[in-house]
Amino acid sequence: MKQLSLKLDDHLYEKLQTYTRDNGVSASSVLTDSLVAHLSRQKRSNAPQGNFTFIDLFAGIGGMRIAYSRQGGQCVFSSEWDKYAQKTYFDNFDEMPQGDITQVKSEDIPDHDILVAGFPCQPFSIAGVSKKNSMGRATGFQDKTQGTLFFDVCRIIEAKRPKAFMLENVKNLKSHDKGNTWKVIRESLDQLDYEVFAAVIDGQGFVPQHRERIFIVGFDRQRYGNFFDFSFDVDEDKPEKVPVLRDILQPVVDAKYTLTDKLWAYLQNYAAKHKAKGNGFGYGMPDFDGVTRTLSARYYKDGSEILINQGEGKNPRRLTPRECARLQGYPEDFKITVSDTRAYKQFGNSVVVPLVTSIAKLVVEKMNELDAAIEGDKKANIEIVKESKKSMKLGA
Structure with missing residues (x-):
């Protein structure tokens, strides 16, 4: 978080004070929102035509x-x-x-x-x-x-x-x-x-x-x-090479992502209890050369649907937010600028980017194909009209 000094003339300052008082908001939030809105408009106006x-x-x-x-x-x-x-x-x-x-x-x-x-x-x-x-x-x-x-x-x-x-x-x-x-x-x-x-x-x-x-x-x-x-x-x-779990894992991970003894014991007991009842509920610890369960917005709570095995004598860990981004196919330069809890919710609610990219390609191709057909029909109709007029002149 950066701080910025700002000078306002008296009239604008009074207007800002009145607005913040009447709307129950801070001057900082008003100025931030105004700047963000301005930058967004500028981004749209300068964006290249697609x-x-x-x-x-x-x-x-x-x-x-x-x-x-x-x-x-x-x-x-x-x-x-x-x-x-x-x-x-x-x-x-x-x-x-x-x-x-x-x-x-x-x-x-x-x-x-x-x-x-x-x-x-x-x-x-x-x-x-x-x-x-x-x-x-x-x-x-x-x-x-x-x-x-x-x-x-x-x-x-x-x-x-x-x-x-x-x-x-x-x-x-x-x-x-x-x-x-x-x-x-x-x-x-x-x-x-x-x-x-x-x-x-x-x-x-x-x-x-x-x-x-x-x-x-x-x-x-x-x-x-x-x-x-x-x-x-x-x-x-x-992709020709089928993606597996190990492809998205970071080589070095902060210790904070390792489950506590208390949480790990709870998840094991919970899984054992449901297994005894014949239910399939419990944590998921996929093979490194396999695939994970579905990442959900609740992942921040305990990470139970996707736990990473860290070997004997060490509790498993959660995925990091960056690994969640990779699991959803986001590019490496995608910025994660919120807390881990918020990031887990966001990626759990998101889409598999390369899959949607493939569908988007099909939608755009079909749209272009249909547009081309319409354009072709228009040209054909114009030629028919021209030929018809030519025939009428010759007949006259």
């Missing part, structure tokens, strides 16, 4: 931004409500995401080609929908999704009509709330007139981690029609 534009909703720490930027995309808007994730995002991209997306008007979001969102999974109420259906009245996504964060994804899609979108969620989305959540999502996206494709894909093969997530991709029917297919063929992008 081959396409995209927005990053429920952005977390920017894993999906990295993926789409690698395909030549330019991020024109981002949103993330968690202030610690915002800090990590800003420290890596020099851009502060806007906060609560529910408070952002659709018209204030820039036009974009692709919408990207890792939206939270919430249950939907179907009482009102069922009533309307029984009365023979049509329902739209607003009736079905109001009160959930998925509604905000839908309202932005409806208002901005991106060429395509990619959504990411937990693999159990289809079974969530007895299948109702998935039913509402599919129907809502269909009513918005998008051709939708979905697949559950494991990050294993890109990184040494078993991590299944559902990816939902859609393309605008009003622009492209629906006479096309989309394949989640990511296998060709997997």
Whole structure:
């Protein structure tokens, strides 16, 4: 943390004092927020033009931004409500995401080609929908999704009509709330007139981690029609050498990551108790030449899902935040500027970057292919009109 001396003229100082008093905030936070906002605007205005534009909703720490930027995309808007994730995002991209997306008007979001969102999974109420259906009245996504964060994804899609979108969620989305959540999502996206494709894909093969997530991709029917297919063929992008745990481990690790005797005894007793009951609950200590369990946001609590064996006579240890970053496929130059606890939560909530990069490539390729087909049809129609006019002149 650095300190900076700042001189203000009397009028500006009085305005600042009034604002901080009325809003219950410190002058330091106001000035910091103002500077961050200014730097973010400058970053956007100076950013080179990409081959396409995209927005990053429920952005977390920017894993999906990295993926789409690698395909030549330019991020024109981002949103993330968690202030610690915002800090990590800003420290890596020099851009502060806007906060609560529910408070952002659709018209204030820039036009974009692709919408990207890792939206939270919430249950939907179907009482009102069922009533309307029984009365023979049509329902739209607003009736079905109001009160959930998925509604905000839908309202932005409806208002901005991106060429395509990619959504990411937990693999159990289809079974969530007895299948109702998935039913509402599919129907809502269909009513918005998008051709939708979905697949559950494991990050294993890109990184040494078993991590299944559902990816939902859609393309605008009003622009492209629906006479096309989309394949989640990511296998060709997997590295030839299958990544294993030892690939991401640091050679020297601080002793603070080693479990205390008390915590290690607790985890062993907990595992033994559940094993006796025939349950599979317990800590995970993967082989160095294998893969880990799924890294979760609760990893900071005890690290039990992924423990690193340190040999006889020494308690196992947690992964370090940098090792968690590697486990999710983040580049080595990705900055970790928050506490270990916050970092564990952030990486546990994030995505497998190389997997999303592969899907992003497929989405962009399909979008370009569909755009080219439309352009080809336009040129063909122009030639037909020209030939028709030529024939009419000759006939005359």
